[in-house]
Amino acid sequence: MTTRISILGSTGSIGTQTLEVARWRGxxxxxxxxxxxxxxxxxxxxxxxxxxxxxxxxxLKAAREALPKIKVVSxxxxxxxxxxxxxxxxxxxxxxxxxxxxxxxxxxxxxxANKEAMVCGGKLxxxxxxxxxxxxxxxxxxxSALYQCLVGERLEDVAELILTxxxxxxxxxxxxxxxxxxxxxxKHPNWVMxxxxxxxxxxxxxxxxxxxxxxxxxxFPLEQIKVLIQPGSIxxxxxxxxxxxxxxxxxxxxxxxxxxxxxxxxxxxxxxxxPGARRPSTPLEPLNLIGSLELRxxxxxxxxxxxxxxxxxxxxGVAPVALNAADEIAVQAFLEKRLSYLGIxxxxxxxxxxxxxxxxxxxxxxxxxxxxxxxxxxxVGA
Numbered sequence: 001m002t003t004r005i006s007i008l009g010s011t012g013s014i015g016t017q018t019l020e021v022a023r024w025r026g027x028x029x030x031x032x033x034x035x036x037x038x039x040x041x042x043x044x045x046x047x048x049x050x051x052x053x054x055x056x057x058x059x060l061k062a063a064r065e066a067l068p069k070i071k072v073v074s075x076x077x078x079x080x081x082x083x084x085x086x087x088x089x090x091x092x093x094x095x096x097x098x099x100x101x102x103x104x105x106x107x108x109x110x111x112x113a114n115k116e117a118m119v120c121g122g123k124l125x126x127x128x129x130x131x132x133x134x135x136x137x138x139x140x141x142x143x144s145a146l147y148q149c150l151v152g153e154r155l156e157d158v159a160e161l162i163l164t165x166x167x168x169x170x171x172x173x174x175x176x177x178x179x180x181x182x183x184x185x186x187k188h189p190n191w192v193m194x195x196x197x198x199x200x201x202x203x204x205x206x207x208x209x210x211x212x213x214x215x216x217x218x219x220f221p222l223e224q225i226k227v228l229i230q231p232g233s234i235x236x237x238x239x240x241x242x243x244x245x246x247x248x249x250x251x252x253x254x255x256x257x258x259x260x261x262x263x264x265x266x267x268x269x270x271x272x273x274x275p276g277a278r279r280p281s282t283p284l285e286p287l288n289l290i291g292s293l294e295l296r297x298x299x300x301x302x303x304x305x306x307x308x309x310x311x312x313x314x315x316x317g318v319a320p321v322a323l324n325a326a327d328e329i330a331v332q333a334f335l336e337k338r339l340s341y342l343g344i345x346x347x348x349x350x351x352x353x354x355x356x357x358x359x360x361x362x363x364x365x366x367x368x369x370x371x372x373x374x375x376x377x378x379x380v381g382a
Contacts, residue, residue: 003267006031006050006079008099009090011040013194014113014139014255018088019044021260024283030084033076033091033099042066054079077102086266088139088259089114092196093328094321094369097121104134109270111262113139115213120321120365122216137266138217142210144258145237145249146218147265153241161214162238164230165298166190166253168202171229177302180341182334190233190253199331200305203344204298208309212320215313222313227306232292252287304345312352318368322355323348325372333380347379 005022009015010032022029033054034041045053045067054076055063064072073079080087080103087108089100096114101121103110105128112118118125129136138147142163150158169187170177185202186195193201200206204227211225228238233253240246251257260282300307305327312323326348333339339347351372358364 003027003086003272004030004084005086005088005263006033006082006084007088007090008033008076008080008096008103009088009092009114010034010044011037012090012092013192013197014090014259015088016040017255018090018259018263019048021256021263022048024260027263031079031082031087033079035091038062038066045070052079052082080108081106084108085270085272086111086263088263089117090139092116092194094120094324097365101125101128104128104136105132107132107134109135109137109266111137111139111259111266113259115140115209116324118216119209119212120324120369121360121362122213123360124362124365126216135266135269136217137262137269138213139258139262140210140213141251141253141255141258142237143213143217144261145251146214146239148249148261149237149239149247150218153239153247155218155220157241157243158220158224158239159242159244160224160226160238160240161218161220162226162228162240163207163210163214164228164233164235164237164295165204165207166201166231166233167229167296168204170202170302171231178340178342182337185334185341189231191255195335196328196331199334199344200327203305204303205305205309205327205344205348208306209324211306211309212313222310227298229296229298231294231296234287234289234292235295250287250289250293252284254284257282257284305348308345308348308352315352315355315357317360318358318364319352319355321365321368322372323352325369326351326376329373329376329380339380347376350379351376 007015011034029048030051032050036056038059052071054073057074060074076099080099087103088111090113094116097117100117188198238248312319330344330347
């Protein structure tokens with residue numbers, strides 16, 4: 001049987017790289033959720049001939065005219081629930097929460113790259129997965145690394161989960177970050193990603209969100225989750241066990257590797273296609289380890305966004321929702337040159353300090369997200 005996959009967020013960085021892996025493996029792409037990029041959405045649909053394509057309402061008519069033989073809809077949840085062996089959750093930001101939730105409610109196996117869905121609704125997502133029989137396989141490079149390190153291990157034997165960060169373009173210089181421009185922040189030294197994730201990587205907010213994701217993915221104490229700088233982006237995560245032995249996962253800074261591993265692990269869980277997630281080869285050069293394994297402590301004063309993420313996790317409830325919403329507004333304002341680089345953590349800190357102390361429900365997620373975005377916009381204007 002041909003493996004069937006659906007991709008939520010097909011025109012983004014993760015989505016396009018997932019399609020590359022699908023070409024390697026010959027998988028059938030049955031669903032695409034593509035957003036507002038009409039040209040790329042049509043190009044992908046013509047190549048892969050999915051049964052369904054979701055696009056933003058603003059380009060719905062044009063997409064239907066360009067693709068008369070494909071069912072084109074405006075709600076990505078329709079793509080999320082259609083029959084597929086694996087659904088790739090790669091719609092960035094909180095926008096990815098609703099379709100990811102829909103896929104889990106439908107009992108689909110989700111390969112999750114949208115960290116915000118787990119950060120903002122982790123406990124609720126697991127409740128749905130347990131009720132429907134759905135499964136979640138992490139796809140982010142760091143969480144795929146943790147997953148690989150924990151295969152065959154007991155979580156109660158783990159002393160620390162250690163995520164690594166490249167440190168982005170500003171790990172060493174300039175000393176004064178007050179004059180950083182969007183053009184400077186978008187030049188990541190190791191990874192090719194979308195604008196939002198690239199800016200988050202430069203502030204280490206992306207790592208903060210990954211800390212929260214690890215916390216919710218494994219129900220693991222925040223106090224036992226650490227972050228280290230690994231300039232080469234070769235060591236993706238480390239697990240320290242209580243007997244003081246350590247496992248680490250190493251690989252090239254190429255997202256196609258964790259994408260493939262995540263999907264193949266899901267297929268193995270489902271008893272489909274491969275008897276092991278590592279059996280297929282990849283058309284990539286062997287990794288050179290020489291001079292690439294340096295580790296450093298994080299300068300928390302230089303990267304205050306990481307501390308804010310830990311703070312939101314300790315506050316619990318809807319605090320991570322407020323953190324995420326404020327960050328989305330702050331990053332967009334910075335990219336549009338309406339907010340300074342150092343204004344990003346200041347805005348997030350202010351919104352987090354005013355966030356409601358509310359238990360986590362689907363209703364409180366929506367309400368807090370709306371409030372935090374409105375408040376963040378007000379602060380940018382002020």
